Amino acid sequence: MASLIDPKLIAGNSNKKLANEIARRMPLQDGKPVSLVDTRVERFNDGEIFVEVYENVRGEDMFLIQSTSNPANDNVMELLIMADALRRSSAARITAVIPYFGYARQDRRTKARTPISAKLVANLIARAGIERVLTLDLHAAQIQGFFDIPVDNLYAAPVFALDVQHHFGDLSDVTVISPDVGGVARARELAKRIGAQLAIVDKRRNAPGEVSEMTVIGDVTGRKCIIVDDICDTAGTLCKAADTLLEAGASEVHSYITHGVLSGPAIERITNSSMKHLVITDSIELTPEARNCEKIRVVPLAPMLSQAILNIANGTSVSSLFEEGTLGPIYDRYYQNG
Known part of the structure; x- marks a missing residue:
């Protein structure tokens, strides 16, 4: 009613x-x-x-x-x-x-x-x-x-899709990346919306919070890669995934993350990372350090x-x-x- x-x-x-x-x-x-x-x-x-x-x-x-x-x-x-x-x-x-x-x-x-x-x-x-x-x-x-x-x-996917289309223009060389097997459904949703390919970064842990090995499943050679996830906390996995993708032949790496928790060393890691941009929403109010980070952009x-x-x-x-x-x-x- x-x-x-x-x-x-x-x-x-x-x-x-x-x-x-x-x-x-x-x-x-x-x-x-x-x-x-x-x-x-x-x-x-x-x-x-x-x-x-x-x-x-x-x-x-x-x-x-x-x-x-x-x-x-x-x-x-x-x-x-x-x-x-x-x-x-x-x-x-x-x-x-x-x-x-x-x-x-x-x-x-x-x-x-x-x-x-x-x-x-x-x-x-x-x-x-x-x-x-x-x-x-x-x-x-x-x-x-x-x-x-x-x-x-x-879901942030439709908002991210609009943002990708606005900022990337030609999407023929874009591949959407899931940073782990559990996030494939989220990455697939964005890939389907923008008509892009999909790949996965498979990670293995020796202990909680420690990523020992990463493997790219799919061909990212010469591709612009967009990592999609729901939470970025300390950014360790995200930054390592970006390095792994570039080593596998990606031309550049961007990330679209819904919730920017950004705790601990996250801002320093993102600043020094090989990612070109990290795009987040304002679901969590940004700290002054996050607002001043040139690599972080906010979608409202x-x-x-x-x-x-x-x-x-x-x-x-x-x-x-x-x-x-x-x-x-x-x-x-x-x-x-x-």
């Missing part, structure tokens, strides 16, 4: 820049001005989080924007406490917009006596009174099943997320945003105006 009320946006502290961009772009798509609900989110001296919502939200369709990125625990608690404040203030519906869903890599038991933390966080979100989740490129699509509430999992999520919020609020299709045909006109304004 279509919503009879306009959506209201509220944001935690994890990515205020993205939240403000979403609010700024929503009027471009439905003509009505939108601003973030005035809220105070602060910490007591002992680290406890306190939230106060200054505006009336009774009966409102609330969209709570909060990535659960570093510091993950603080941002998760902010999300839960803000949801509780909205629920106790009689909001009609609370949708959590979580561009980056932290703990997603803990989606199964890898050893005896280990947790499935992604499921625990999903339970906490539902218990806090959130009725729907809007997220992007979950580490494993099956995580949607961890939630007992509806989950709309958007605000055009897609603002349209997704409007579609959810109006009871229309979110899956339409899986296609470049729908996103193209939205992102045309970005490429024309920035």
Whole structure:
């Protein structure tokens, strides 16, 4: 059933820049001005989080924007406490917009006596009174099943496809690369969208976080290679994959990664790497070091997320945003105006 009320946006502290961009772009798509609900989110001296919502939200369709990125625990608690404040203030519906869903890599038991933390966080979100989740490129699509509430999992592939077509022009010599066997489906999706070939970098580990050997499966000789993945954390695997591809004959290497976690030595590795560019989304707010890195370029999520919020609020299709045909006109304004 279509919503009879306009959506209201509220944001935690994890990515205020993205939240403000979403609010700024929503009027471009439905003509009505939108601003973030005035809220105070602060910490007591002992680290406890306190939230106060200054505006009336009774009966409102609330969209709570909060990535659960570093510091993950603080941002998760902010999300839960803000949801509780909205629920106790009689909001009609609370949708959590979580561009980056932290703990997603803990989606199964890898050893005896280990947790499935992604499921625990999903339970906490539902218990806090959130009725729907809007997220992007979950580490494993099956995580949607961890939630007992509806989950709309958007994909960066159509946005990346538009960006590749805009910046590369001729795609006849482009090959899309999966950095491991587990990411083949994600890489194949982008390759299909841009009509490119597909290859795989197979890696073997001696220990967690240590890549001992990489092998290219497929011919990349003279090709422009685009590595596709969902998360770039310390960038060790990514940079080594770029070196391996160049050794195998690739002419140049670019990377398209949805979530730029970029922890530890990541920025230094990317700066000194053989990659020409690393393209990420702004699902996680960039550090000053990342913003100043000449090899890192950001594709904005605000055009897609603002349209997704409007579609959810109006009871229309979110899956339409899986296609470049729908996103193209939205992102045309970005490429024309920035």
